[in-house]
Amino acid sequence: MVDAAEPPEVLVHAARDAARSGRLREAAELAETASARVGRGTSEEAQLANIRGGIAFELGQLDRAESWFEQAVWLAGEREDRLLVARATANLGSVAHLRGKVVLAGSLYSSALEVYQREGDTVGVAQIEHNLGVVERELGELERAGEHASNAVTAARRTDDPRLLSLTLLGSAETAIRRGEAQSARRNLAAARAIAAKAEDAIGLVESARLEALLAYVSGRYGAALTGAAGAYQAAVRLGSRQLAGECALLAAQTCSRLGRRRVAERFLRRAQQLFRLVGAVAALRRAELARDH
Numbered sequence: 001m002v003d004a005a006e007p008p009e010v011l012v013h014a015a016r017d018a019a020r021s022g023r024l025r026e027a028a029e030l031a032e033t034a035s036a037r038v039g040r041g042t043s044e045e046a047q048l049a050n051i052r053g054g055i056a057f058e059l060g061q062l063d064r065a066e067s068w069f070e071q072a073v074w075l076a077g078e079r080e081d082r083l084l085v086a087r088a089t090a091n092l093g094s095v096a097h098l099r100g101k102v103v104l105a106g107s108l109y110s111s112a113l114e115v116y117q118r119e120g121d122t123v124g125v126a127q128i129e130h131n132l133g134v135v136e137r138e139l140g141e142l143e144r145a146g147e148h149a150s151n152a153v154t155a156a157r158r159t160d161d162p163r164l165l166s167l168t169l170l171g172s173a174e175t176a177i178r179r180g181e182a183q184s185a186r187r188n189l190a191a192a193r194a195i196a197a198k199a200e201d202a203i204g205l206v207e208s209a210r211l212e213a214l215l216a217y218v219s220g221r222y223g224a225a226l227t228g229a230a231g232a233y234q235a236a237v238r239l240g241s242r243q244l245a246g247e248c249a250l251l252a253a254q255t256c257s258r259l260g261r262r263r264v265a266e267r268f269l270r271r272a273q274q275l276f277r278l279v280g281a282v283a284a285l286r287r288a289e290l291a292r293d294h
Contacts, residue, residue: 016051019058020163023202025240027055046075050088057094058203060242060279066095083124086115090128097135098243100282106135126155126164130171138283142179149175162199166192170207177215185215203244206235210248217255226255233268246275246284254291 011030018027053068069091076084093108109131116124133148152168159165169192176185189211196204213228233248249272256265269292276284 015048015055019051019055020201027051028059043079043081046072046079046081046084049075050084050091053088053091057091057098058241058243060275062095062098062280066092069095082115083119083121086112086119086121086124090124090131093131097131098279098281098283100286102135102138102283106132109135122155122158123161123164126152126159126168129155130168133171133175137175137178142175145175146172146179162195163201163204166195166199166201166204166208169195170204170211173211174214177211177218180218182215182219185211189215202235202239203241206232206239206241206244206248209235210244210251213248213251213255217251217258222255222258226252226259229255242275242279243281243284246272246279246281249275250284250288250291253288257291 015027015030018030049068050072053065053072056062056065056068069088072088073085073092076082076088089108090112093105093112096102096108097105109128113125113128113132115121116128129148129152133145133152136142136145136148149168149172153165153172156165156168169188173185173188173192176182176188189208193205193208193212195201196208209228209232213225213232216222216228217225229248229252233245233252236242236245236248249268253265253268253272256262256268269288273285273288275281276288
């Protein structure tokens with residue numbers, strides 16, 4: 001644990017690292033400590049606003065996340081920090097995306113991507129290409145989704161960020177699953193899981209488990225799918241990631257329905273809906289309603 005007496009910039013860095021590793025409660029504590037010590041009008045103040053938005057987002061506190069990201073845009077704009085403005089703008093895109101405002105999300109992502117490309121920020125390019133891949137996947141544009149996912153992996157390989165590479169490989173794997181490309185999905189999942197384990201990326205490992213369960217589900221291996229989805233759900237709950245827990249619960253509900261375990265399916269579905277409501281995940285709630293109808 002980082003000493004609270006450390007300089008503000010050290011605390012900010014530690015909060016960011018904890019958040020990216022999925023240690024959300026620790027990240028929130030570090031951010032709170034740092035907030036009392038950063039100077040007004042400093043780069044650390046703007047960075048911390050963006051970090052606190054990210055923590056709130058992962059905890060499902062969308063209104064708070066949006067407020068922090070907007071503050072980060074303003075603070076970074078005051079300092080003419082174009083890259084941080086782009087990061088916070090992209091994060092606002094993620095809030096819009098979760099709320100089901102897909103067109104707005106795509107516009108915000110594209111705006112951030114232009115800055116990242118102009119500034120030569122490979123990390124930012126990888127993140128946004130990944131996000132755009134998710135948008136296209138949800139719109140059913142699987143060919144374009146695949147192109148964005150491939151671009152994301154290529155950019156991530158040019159960075160020294162293993163968690164980012166794991167994330168983009170997971171995005172590529174999910175697109176492959178949706179396209180019925182099981183072999184490609186397995187290859188990317190295995191690589192992502194190994195990287196996440198080495199990087200101690202807790203959220204990456206849970207997302208790997210969810211997608212492995214999804215692959216089992218679409219392959220008709222419902223027993224393995226239920227075991228994987230239920231285990232991933234429990235792990236996501238322990239991490240405090242409500243959105244991810246909701247996705248795992250929804251997959252578990254769908255799998256239980258296939259197995260004829262209707263009462264268990266209904267319990268998982270209610271839990272998924274509850275979690276999606278808590279984070280304001282409008283699009284996910286729609287998917288949960290469709291799952292109930294089928």
